[in-house]
Amino acid sequence: MIQLRGVSKTVMSGDHALTILHPLDLTIADGQFLAIVGPSGSGKSTLLGLLAGLDAPTTGSILVGGVDITRLSEDGLAKLRGAQIGFVFQFFHLVPSLTALENIMVPMEIAGRRDAMARGRQLLDEVGLAERGHHYPSQLSGGEQQRVAIARALANDPPIILADEPTGNLDSTTGRHILDLLLNVRRERRTTMVLVTHDLELAALADERLVLRDGRPVDARVEVPR
Ligand code: ADP
Ligand code: MG
Numbered sequence: 364m365i366q367l368r369g370v371s372k373t374v375m376s377g378d379h380a381l382t383i384l385h386p387l388d389l390t391i392a393d394g395q396f397l398a399i400v401g402p403s404g405s406g407k408s409t410l411l412g413l414l415a416g417l418d419a420p421t422t423g424s425i426l427v428g429g430v431d432i433t434r435l436s437e438d439g440l441a442k443l444r445g446a447q448i449g450f451v452f453q454f455f456h457l458v459p460s461l462t463a464l465e466n467i468m469v470p471m472e473i474a475g476r477r478d479a480m481a482r483g484r485q486l487l488d489e490v491g492l493a494e495r496g497h498h499y500p501s502q503l504s505g506g507e508q509q510r511v512a513i514a515r516a517l518a519n520d521p522p523i524i525l526a527d528e529p530t531g532n533l534d535s536t537t538g539r540h541i542l543d544l545l546l547n548v549r550r551e552r553r554t555t556m557v558l559v560t561h562d563l564e565l566a567a568l569a570d571e572r573l574v575l576r577d578g579r580p581v582d583a584r585v586e587v588p589r
Contacts, residue, residue, distance in 0.1 A: 364390065364391065364392055364393055364426070364428065364429075365389075365390070365391040365414060365425070365426065365427050365523070365555070366389075366390050366391075366424075366425070366426040367387055367388060367389040367390075367413075367414075367423060367424075367425050367426075368388055368423055368424050368426075369386045369387070369388065369422055369423035369424070370384070370386065370387050370388075370389075370410075370413060370420045370422070370423035370424070370425060371384050371385055371386040371387065371420060371421050371422045371423060372384040372406075372409050372413065372418070372420055372421050372578075373421040382421075382578060383406050383409050383578050384406045384409050384410055384413070384420075384578045385578050385579045386422060386423060387410070387423075387579075387580065389573065391555060391557065392555075393522070393555055394553050394554070394555055395555055395556075395570050395571065396549060396555075396556045396558070396568075396569045396570045396571075397556070397557045397558070397569060397570065397571050397572070397573060398558050398559075398560055398565065398566035398568075398569035398571070398572045398573070399411070399557065399558070399559045399560075399572075399573045399574075399575065400559075400560060400561070400563065400566045400572060400573070400574050400575070401574055401575035401576055401581075402576065405575040405576050405577060405578065406575050406577075406578040407527070407559045407575055408527055408559065409578075410575070411525050411527050411557065411559055413425060414427075414525055414557060415444065415448055415450050415525050416432045416435070416440045416443065416444055416448070417444075417450075419433060420433060427443065427447060427448075427523070428447065428522075430443065445470055445473055445474055445519060446474065446519055446521065447521050447522055447523055448521050448523045448524075448525060449515075449516030449517055449518075449519075449521040449523070449524045449525070449554075450516060450524075450525050450526075450527075451509070451512055451513055451516050451524065451525070451526040451527070451529045451545075452512065452527055452529070453527055453528040453529065453531040453532050454532055455500070455505070455508040455509055455511075455512045455532075456512065457500040457508055457511055457512060457515075458500075459499065459500050459501060460499075461499070461500075462496060462497050462498060462499055463487065463492060463495050463496050463497070463498050463499075463500070463503065463507075463511045464480070464483050464484065464487060464496035464497065465483075466500070466511055466512075466515055467483040467486055467487065467511060467514045467515045467518055468480060468483045468518070469515065469518075470515060470518040470519050471483065471518045471519060474519050476519075479518075482518070483496070483514075483518070484496060486514035486515075486517055486518065487511075487514055489514065489517075490510040490511070490513055490514045490544060491510060491544075492507060492510050492511065492514070495507065504537075505532055505533050505537065506533055506537035506538075506540060506541060509529060509530075509533065509541050510541070510544065512529075513529075513541070513544060513545065513548070517548065517552075520552070521554065522554055522555060523554060523555045523556075523557075524545070524548065524549065524554045524555070524556045524557070525556075525557050525558075526545060526556070526557070526558045526559065527559045528559050528560060528561065529541055529542075529545065529558070530542060530560075530562070531561065542562075542565060545558070546568070
């Protein structure tokens with residue numbers, strides 16, 4: 364379970380403080396699929412980054428499996444992230460100097476798994492790229508790179524998958540395939556999934572929707588302009 368209590372984020376913008384996420388309470392049950400929607404600049408990525416412990420909130424607490432991640436050291440946070448959270452980014456964020464297989468192996472090597480290569484190959488197969496393990500990101504299409512990124516996110520079998528507009532940089536057909544892959548992953552592994560998306564059709568498939576505007580939740584029945 365993920366629990367946010369009074370979580371907010373204020374940043375300095377020039378010489379004044381700017382609150383980009385207003386105090387938010389949110390509970391995400393194990394296995395839940397939550398879609399976060401809202402116009403550009405509404406605080407979606409900020410919230411996802413806080414959930415992942417990639418960024419620290421200005422106020423509030425974030426409990427992941429009962430652990431308040433805002434109280435963890437950098438090291439403790441990195442360990443928790445490595446074991447519990449798989450993150451999929453809009454722009455893939457693969458390491459360009461590593462092959463597809465090597466990219467997938469990174470989180471497993473950090474976790475000290477001896478079966479990293481065998482499992483990496485299995486994950487490549489699972490995302491439909493069994494033959495592409497030796498290719499570098501620059502030799503792969505956007506959709507293929509995102510498949511590698513999804514395999515990497517699954518490497519340590521995290522109970523939580525966070526995805527920030529994972530199809531935002533792909534054409535609609537490729538995006539559809541990537542979404543199907545994510546939905547399959549979620550169904551088969553019963554992971555908690557938090558997905559930031561502009562796609563209202565996709566958001567409709569989620570168990571729950573959080574609509575943000577100007578860093579605040581708005582009534583989910585209000586239609587969100589794209
Ligand atoms: P979204 O993902 O919904 O498009 P973001 O969470 O990326 O929105 O950003 C919310 C708002 O906060 C935007 O207006 C953005 O420009 C601003 N913002 C995000 N991070 C910072 C920062 N570090 N400093 C100043 N402004 C920021
Ligand atoms: Mg964003």
